[in-house]
Amino acid sequence: MLIASSNRLARLHYGPNGFRVLAPGDHVLCAVSGVPIALEELRYWSVARQEPYATAALSVQAALDHKA
Template structure:
């Protein structure tokens, strides 16, 4: 029996070269904007903070904001 994962939030573990599905789903939410990101479109995340980002610009801003004095 297949489990439907459409319109369902996935739970992922982010690694340096990819991610592992902990709970099946078809999308995650951007940690900054809250925008849904389809798993097939997910390209940016932080391994240290275990957060997904919707774009390179958002990921860069989040990383700069985490650096004191940046």
């Protein structure tokens, strides 16, 4: 049986080489900007903070913000 996950927030566990779906969905929210990121387009995340980012620039911004 397939579960429809369209327009539903996924919950993921982020690893160094990929992510694992903990709760099905079709997108996550960027930890910095709050914009939705389709799982197929998700390329940037922090393993240490378990956060997704919409762009490389936002991932760098988050890393710099957490250093301070």
